[in-house]
Amino acid sequence: MSKTAIITGSGRGIGAAIAKRLAKDGFNIVINELSEEAGQQTAEECRALGIKAAVYAADVSDYAQCEEMVKKAKEEFGTLDVLVNNAGITRDGLLLRMSEENYDAVIRINQKSVFNMTKLVGAIMLRQKSGSIVNLASVAGLYGNPGQMNYSASKGAVIAMTKTAAKELGSRGIRVNAVAPGFIQTPMTDKLTDEQKNAILGQIAMKRYGQPEEIANVVAFLCGEDSSYVTGQIIEISGGLSM
Ligand code: NAP
Secondary structure, eight states: OOOEEEETTOSSHHHHHHHHHHHHTTOEEEEEESSHHHHHHHHHHHHTTTSOEEEEEOOTTOHHHHHHHHHHHHHHHSOOOEEEEOOOOOOOBOGGGOOHHHHHHHIIIIIIHHHHHHHHHHHHHHHHTOEEEEEEOOHHHHHOOTTBHHHHHHHHHHHHHHHHHHHHHGGGTEEEEEEEEOOBOSHHHHTSOHHHHHHHHHHOTTSSOBOHHHHHHHHHHHHSGGGTTOOSOEEEESSSSOO
16 A cells, blocks of 8 residues: 555654554554654654655644645655644633633644645645545533633634535545544643542543543544545544543
8 A cells, every 4th residue: 555644743642643553554654743853753663564654844833834744745655645633732721811822822733733734635635536634623622621711612623624624525535534532641631630630530431541542543444444434523532521
């Protein structure tokens, strides 16, 4: 197989697990990070699985940087068959204490990046008449979460963008889906206090956090042929956080 997947924010955490899982499935891998250095270890682990991998630095909230990265990736790999919009940040705080700067930063990185990358890679997929796009939403985007007005808004928007893109691109053979993880053990959730972690565990039916690989497995299903008639769907992966 010489299909290529581009995964944003894939130097660590869930993005790195997705890159390695897709490499195992035979995809060539384009790793994106804020700096090239930050993606090198994931790239080496992907290459060890026998595929081609490259790292391109770009801030995905910046359209011009995305344009440059997608151009380079297309030149280097020939096709772009899978896009995983994974890069994301948190800047938590209760609404009345949340700064405008922290609100805007989360919207720009979590939400506008999805517009930037879907528009640019979507144009290539349209010409190919095939492709699969998977967005990382969150349970916060489905149900809201105290202290995450900015993050919940960005992920709610990602859910709406997933459905809109699925409706616009479906007739051209391009599928667009999202996963909505609950609490997954990564550097993003390591920042929570013990009190916050215990409160969250109490609400999870399976009484444990998820692992990045458990997200990657579902993303791989959505990227591959086994989900060929699935589009516009949001799959919650939360160990039964809400039912
Ligand atoms: P993480 O460990 O913090 O990793 C996020 C990655 O995104 C990092 O590699 C980071 O790069 C990169 N990134 C941040 N801003 C970027 C930008 N402007 N341009 C390019 N790359 C950027 O987070 P994670 O837990 O793996 O989360 C991955 C995705 O899953 C996010 O969209 C997150 O919202 C979503 N999610 C996570 C959880 C969870 O419980 N962990 C739950 C629901 C949804 P640097 O290393 O340079 O900062």
